Amino acid sequence: MRLYGTFNGTLVIAGLAIIFTLIAPSIFQFFTIITLTQVIGLSILALSLALVWGFGGILCFGQSAFFGIGAYAYSVAAVNIGGSTGSIFIAILAAAIFAAILGYFVFYGKVSDVYLAVITLTVSLILYSLMRRTSGPEYKIGKALLGGFNGTGSAPLNMPGDGSAMLFPMQTFYVSMAILIIAYVFTGWLVTTKFGRVCISIRENEVRTELLGYDTRLYKLCLFSISAGIAGLGGVLFCVGVTRVTPDVFSLGQSALAIIWVIVGGRMTLIGPILATFVLYFLTSSLGSQQILNANLVLGIILVIFVLIVPNGVVPTIMNWFERRRIKRYARQKERRMKLRKHRAIG
Amino acid sequence: MDLLFSLALQILYGIANLALISLGLAIVFGMMRVINLAHGEFLMLGGYTVVVATNNGVNLWFAMLILAPLVVGLIGLIVERCLIQWLYGRMIDTLLATWGLSLLFIGIITSIFGASTSTVISPPLGTVTIGEYTSSGYELFLIFVVIVLLALVYLTLKFTSLGLVARATMQNSDMSACLGISTSKIYMVTFSLGAAVSGLAGGLLVPITGVLPNIGVIYIAKAFITVISGGSAILAGTTSASVLLGGVNGIMSYITGPTFGEVALLFAAIILLRLMPTGITGRFFRKSQ
Known part of the structure; x- marks a missing residue:
C-alpha cells in the first residue's frame, strides 16, 4: 500500500495523532500541555497555508491575517454571546468571508501570483497597524474593547450550550487535538475530491485548466476562502491557548513563521508543515530563553538555507529518497530475476 | 486659506514620503522584476548608519546624504552577489530568500544594538510659519530631496550610457545579452543602486521617525503597495502611485484621523x-521609464 499522497496515508497519520493525544498527558508536564494548545493553533495555520499554497499554488504571504481575524472574531464574539461554541463558527465565517472579499478583487482582477503574495502580506501589515491604534475606549465591538497594543482577552472554551462550564486545560488540549485531526483529515480528503484535483491542476498549469473549461478564478476563490476559514479556526485555538489576542498575530514575524513552517515541512504535503510547526516552535522557544542567538537571526538563516538548498522541504525530500531507493531496489531485483531466467534458458 | 495651504503641504509631504520609501524598491522591481522583501531592512540599515555615525561625531548632513547610501549600497552589492544572483527568474524563491534576509538583518541589528535605541536626532532646519499654522522645515526639505532624486533617476536613465544599457536590459534582457551587454553586471549595479537609494531614504527619515531594529515593517507595507500599484515603470509608476495613494491617505487622515x-x-x-x-x-x- 502506497501511503504517501493518498487518503489512506492521511487516515494512518490521523490514527497516529490520536495515539499521541492519548499518551501525551502521561509523558509531558502539565505546562507543556498548555503550551501545546497554542502550538496546535499555529499548526492549523501552517496546515491552511499548506493547503492554499501547496495544493492551490496560491502564494498567500498574509495567511496570518485570517488567523488573526479568526482570533479577534472569536474573542469579540465570546464576550458578546457569552459562550465559545457559536463564537468558533463566527470566527471561521469571519475569516472566510474576509478572504472571499479580498479574493474577489485579486483573483477576478487576474493579479499575478507574486503580486498576490505581496498584497496579502500588505493586508496583514495594515491590519497590524490598524489594530495597534485601537486602544481607546471608543474602539469596541458590542461589549468587547479591542484594546489596541495590549489586545483583548479571549474566553476559554466551554461546554456546548453552557457558557459557565469552562473546560480544564487538559480537556482543552483534547478538544484542540480533535480539531487539528478533523481539520487535517478534512484537508486530506478535500485534495482527493474533484474540487481538489482541479485545484492541483491549476497549480500545475492554470492556462491549460482554464482551456479545459474550468473557471479557475472561482476555484481559486473557493480554495482561498476555505483555507482562510481553517486559518481562522487555528486563530481561535491559539488565542484560547494564550488567553488573549494581541495585534502581533498580524505582524510580519507571524506571517514569516507560517511560511517558514510550510517551506521547512514541505509545501506539497499536509503533515510536513504541521510537524515543522511543532519542531520549530520548541526550537525557537528554547532559543528565546538564551541570549546569544537572536531568534529572528536563526529563522532568517533557516529560511535562506531552505530556499537555496532544500526548496522542497524536509518531508518530501525524505519521501523522495525512500521512493528512489524503493525503485532502485525493485530494478535490481528485476535485473537479477532476468539474469537468472537467461541463465536457466541457456543451461 | 492658510488652512488649505497647510493641508496641501501636508498632503504633498505625504506623497513625497511615499515616493521616498518606495523609490529604491521600484528601481529594483522595475529593472529586475525582483520584489525585495528586505527593502524595509535596507531603510533600517540606512537609519542605523546615520545614528552610529552621528554618535561618533560625524556631521548629520554628511551621514544622511553620503554615508547612509554608501554603506547600504555596499551591503546591497554583497547581498546581490551572495544571494540574489543565484535566484534570477525564480521570483517566488527570491521573495522567500529576501524575506529570510530581512529576518536575518533584524536579528543581527537586534543582537548588536538591542531592541531599542536611545539616540534621538531632532529634525534640523526648525519650523516654517504659514499664517497661523507652522510646518516643519525639514519636511519641506524632504519634499525638495524627493524631487531632486526623481529628476536624478530620470536624467540617469535618459541621458547616460548606463541608463541606456539599463533600459535595454529592462526591455529585453536576452536581446541585450546578445548585443554584448553583461546583464549580470547591470543587475548587480541596479540592485546596489536601489539599495543605496533605500539607504538614503532610511537615513533621511531618522530625524522624523527614529530607528528601531524592526522599523522596516512600518515602511514596507506602504512601499510595496505603492510599487505594485504603480506598475513596472520606475519613475512614472512611483510618481503616479505616490500621488494617488498619498493623496487618498492624506485626505482620509485629515477627515477621520x-x-x-x-x-x-x-x-x-x-x-x-x-x-x-x-x-x-x-x-x-x-512608453515611460
Whole structure:
C-alpha cells in the first residue's frame, strides 16, 4: 500500500495523532500541555497555508491575517454571546468571508501570483497597524474593547450550550487535538475530491485548466476562502491557548513563521508543515530563553538555507529518497530475476 | 486659506514620503522584476548608519546624504552577489530568500544594538510659519530631496550610457545579452543602486521617525503597495502611485484621523489593482521609464 499522497496515508497519520493525544498527558508536564494548545493553533495555520499554497499554488504571504481575524472574531464574539461554541463558527465565517472579499478583487482582477503574495502580506501589515491604534475606549465591538497594543482577552472554551462550564486545560488540549485531526483529515480528503484535483491542476498549469473549461478564478476563490476559514479556526485555538489576542498575530514575524513552517515541512504535503510547526516552535522557544542567538537571526538563516538548498522541504525530500531507493531496489531485483531466467534458458 | 495651504503641504509631504520609501524598491522591481522583501531592512540599515555615525561625531548632513547610501549600497552589492544572483527568474524563491534576509538583518541589528535605541536626532532646519499654522522645515526639505532624486533617476536613465544599457536590459534582457551587454553586471549595479537609494531614504527619515531594529515593517507595507500599484515603470509608476495613494491617505487622515488613513490607502490600492492588474503604468504611460 502506497501511503504517501493518498487518503489512506492521511487516515494512518490521523490514527497516529490520536495515539499521541492519548499518551501525551502521561509523558509531558502539565505546562507543556498548555503550551501545546497554542502550538496546535499555529499548526492549523501552517496546515491552511499548506493547503492554499501547496495544493492551490496560491502564494498567500498574509495567511496570518485570517488567523488573526479568526482570533479577534472569536474573542469579540465570546464576550458578546457569552459562550465559545457559536463564537468558533463566527470566527471561521469571519475569516472566510474576509478572504472571499479580498479574493474577489485579486483573483477576478487576474493579479499575478507574486503580486498576490505581496498584497496579502500588505493586508496583514495594515491590519497590524490598524489594530495597534485601537486602544481607546471608543474602539469596541458590542461589549468587547479591542484594546489596541495590549489586545483583548479571549474566553476559554466551554461546554456546548453552557457558557459557565469552562473546560480544564487538559480537556482543552483534547478538544484542540480533535480539531487539528478533523481539520487535517478534512484537508486530506478535500485534495482527493474533484474540487481538489482541479485545484492541483491549476497549480500545475492554470492556462491549460482554464482551456479545459474550468473557471479557475472561482476555484481559486473557493480554495482561498476555505483555507482562510481553517486559518481562522487555528486563530481561535491559539488565542484560547494564550488567553488573549494581541495585534502581533498580524505582524510580519507571524506571517514569516507560517511560511517558514510550510517551506521547512514541505509545501506539497499536509503533515510536513504541521510537524515543522511543532519542531520549530520548541526550537525557537528554547532559543528565546538564551541570549546569544537572536531568534529572528536563526529563522532568517533557516529560511535562506531552505530556499537555496532544500526548496522542497524536509518531508518530501525524505519521501523522495525512500521512493528512489524503493525503485532502485525493485530494478535490481528485476535485473537479477532476468539474469537468472537467461541463465536457466541457456543451461 | 492658510488652512488649505497647510493641508496641501501636508498632503504633498505625504506623497513625497511615499515616493521616498518606495523609490529604491521600484528601481529594483522595475529593472529586475525582483520584489525585495528586505527593502524595509535596507531603510533600517540606512537609519542605523546615520545614528552610529552621528554618535561618533560625524556631521548629520554628511551621514544622511553620503554615508547612509554608501554603506547600504555596499551591503546591497554583497547581498546581490551572495544571494540574489543565484535566484534570477525564480521570483517566488527570491521573495522567500529576501524575506529570510530581512529576518536575518533584524536579528543581527537586534543582537548588536538591542531592541531599542536611545539616540534621538531632532529634525534640523526648525519650523516654517504659514499664517497661523507652522510646518516643519525639514519636511519641506524632504519634499525638495524627493524631487531632486526623481529628476536624478530620470536624467540617469535618459541621458547616460548606463541608463541606456539599463533600459535595454529592462526591455529585453536576452536581446541585450546578445548585443554584448553583461546583464549580470547591470543587475548587480541596479540592485546596489536601489539599495543605496533605500539607504538614503532610511537615513533621511531618522530625524522624523527614529530607528528601531524592526522599523522596516512600518515602511514596507506602504512601499510595496505603492510599487505594485504603480506598475513596472520606475519613475512614472512611483510618481503616479505616490500621488494617488498619498493623496487618498492624506485626505482620509485629515477627515477621520490617522487610524483609517492607511486602511483607505490599502482599499484604494486593491480597487485600483482590480481595475488595472498590472498597475497604473501597465495601463497608461506604457512608453515611460
